[in-house]
Amino acid sequence: MSLLELCLAVLILYTTNIDCARILGVYATPSISHQVVFRALSLELVNRGHEVVVITPDPAFRNKIAPENLTEIDIGQSYGLLQDLLFTGEVATTLKRGVIMDLISVTKLKTNPLVKLGLEMLLYPEVKRLIADKSQKFDLVLVEALSYSALMFSKIYNAPAILFSSFYGTPDNFFTVGAVSRHPVLHPHFFRYKFRDLSITEKIKEFKNEWDLYKYDVVCEQLENEFLKSEFGVDAPTVHELKDYVELLFVNAHPIFDGNRPVPPGVVYLGALHLKPTKPLPADLQAYLDGSTRGVIYVSLGTNVRPSMMDQDLLDAFLKAFEALPYDIMWKFDGDSLERTPKNFRIQKWFPQRDLLAIDAELPMVGVPFLGDQWFNVNKYVELGIGIEVDSRTLTADKLVKAAQKVIGDDSFRKNISKLHAVMRDQPDKPLDRAVWWTEYVLRHGRSKSLLGTSALMSWSEYLMMDLFVIIVAGVTVAVLVATAALYYVVSILMYVNNNVKRKQA
Incomplete structure (x- = not known):
């Protein structure tokens, strides 16, 4: 082998070693309509040479030989849990006409069934074995955006995370990356069922619905916090702290369908990510x-x-x-x-x-x-x-x-x-190529926070400048009190003078 050939071989090996990474994908929802989206990106990352480990209820290679750089951890048993959560017990009593789960049904539940699935996923033996294996290292964690508990993997491996939604992002997803998250008229929660041509009465009702959904998210987060501490110890981070690992939000929708929401670069829309060329029909x-x-x-x-x-x-x-x-x-x-x-x-x-x-x-x-x-x-x-x-x-x-x-x-x-x-x-690139590019962007730059909005994880009191509001209200209140006191003083003097004049005239 000539010196040139040797240098070229070393350069190729070096480049491959630098570009290829270990990526963990955590997708708990047992629904093929969700999983086909995640699968599309996982397989493309595998094709690009990355080593990918995926936790999924729908393995692409359950009965086939998987590529060497793909490991699928099968949690297909979660389908039984989903059926129990959606169609039996507490949920079944809220369904209308046998199958309809509307906003009223959702907010009557103690917790989001999909959040529950995310928590149960961490208890499966296959997943617990992965967590217990201290030899495992990952450069990036891709997490289904419906449940934040899986961000615990980012804590375990000290790796940046990408939230990945197979449809729209939730208001809390957008809040996490500093995008416009909650607006009952312009950007309503997708769990509502009345969105347009609202009367004043309907606007009030839908505002209440938005508030109920916000409280529902708070309850779900509290449940996740309690679970994490019970499973990982009292020193386990809260969901709010785990969100600090998030660098990007992938949304499998076109911006048109999301009302062209104002978002920072940390939100990447990937509508039709999973669509493949059509095949002849059977x-x-x-x-x-x-x-x-x-x-x-x-x-x-x-x-x-x-x-x-x-x-x-x-x-x-x-x-x-x-x-x-x-x-x-x-x-x-x-x-x-x-x-x-x-x-x-x-x-x-x-x-x-x-x-x-x-x-x-x-x-x-x-x-x-x-x-x-x-x-x-x-x-x-x-x-x-x-x-x-x-x-x-x-x-x-x-x-x-x-x-x-x-x-x-x-x-x-x-x-x-x-x-x-x-x-x-009419897009400059294909959604799947876009997803891969931004995934590798996070691999190149790690936990840079370079794409997030300044309001990411900011408390509502800070976001709404409540401290300034309190100062303004206090200032106005003091000013009104001072003005009232001054007016009272002036009126008292005038009345005193007037009374003296009347006495002298008398």
């Missing part, structure tokens, strides 16, 4: 679509909505509406069968939705929100003119039929979604 589905002479309506109510649990009146309303529509219906339905299956129906537990349709397919929508951020999403459909909302709490067959007929018959919906599609795709 032969039976393609034949079904090709054979339909009436057109097809695709129905999916979300990964975590179980149509089989609907109260009979709600299920009947859907069935009656679909029978009345002159189209074939493809319904993603979690049950094995329906008691009454209309002739124009095809039900399956899973469809390749990405290959069938989406905003990417430029199709207008009828949104029927049931839980979580679905009310916020559907509000955006209406706001952007790409769909119609039918409130699940008051849904009837007639309302659903009229909504479907309107979005199909009114060409403005299709035109609006085509414009939106063009705008959302």
Whole structure:
């Protein structure tokens, strides 16, 4: 080997050693709609040569051979816990029409089920073994943004953290990185279900809802603090202290859908991060679509909505509406069968939705929100003119039929979604490439705090300048008291003089 070849080989080895890092991904939520987002980034980081360890309930290589630089810790047992949390016990008593978990249902719960899942994840034997292994070292921790308890890994490994949301960021996520976080009108909490055209009475009600959700976040954080101290000792840091490890917030949404919120560079929007090029449909589905002479309506109510649990009146309303529509219906339905299956129906537990349709397919929508951020999403459909909302709490067959007929018959919906599609795709880089670049930015610079807003983790009293407010109020109060006393003194003198004049005249 020549000297030049030797130097080149050493340079390549040196560069590889510098650029490749050990990354831990902690994603506790047992829902494939969340996990496909996290998985996309994990696999791309693996492809870039990083060594990645992922805690997930949905391993990409559960029954396959994983790449050498990927280790997946399977916590799939959490799916059973999710079912218990969402569909039994305390939560089940709050569901409306069998499946609807609205704001009232959420705030009645003692804690956020997803926060509970994050805490339980730290107790799984596989995870405890990782924590107990003192030989483990990581350069970066990627943490699902729904539960802060996993930031304990950043404390353990003294590594910077990136909060990663598979959909919108919560108000507290934005607060953590110093972005505009809470505004009941401009940037409402996505758990609400009334967002636009608010009357004064409704604004007051929604302000109360925002306050209730804020208090709910406080209660959840207190629960996390208690758990951390019980599991890691009395000296364990609080959630507020753990947030100091956060360098970035990844949000899997387009800024348009987040109201173009004012954010610092520490918020990176990654809308459509997980979308892959479409593939040919399975032969039976393609034949079904090709054979339909009436057109097809695709129905999916979300990964975590179980149509089989609907109260009979709600299920009947859907069935009656679909029978009345002159189209074939493809319904993603979690049950094995329906008691009454209309002739124009095809039900399956899973469809390749990405290959069938989406905003990417430029199709207008009828949104029927049931839980979580679905009310916020559907509000955006209406706001952007790409769909119609039918409130699940008051849904009837007639309302659903009229909504479907309107979005199909009114060409403005299709035109609006085509414009939106063009705008959302017009970006200088691909979302996945952007996510990798910013991940490696944090690896290069560590805990620099260079991207956070100045209000990051600032107390509300500081943010609202309450100290100055108190001084101003105190000053105004003193001024009013002094002015009142002076006025009283002047009036007293004038009255005294006046009385003396009257006595002399008398």
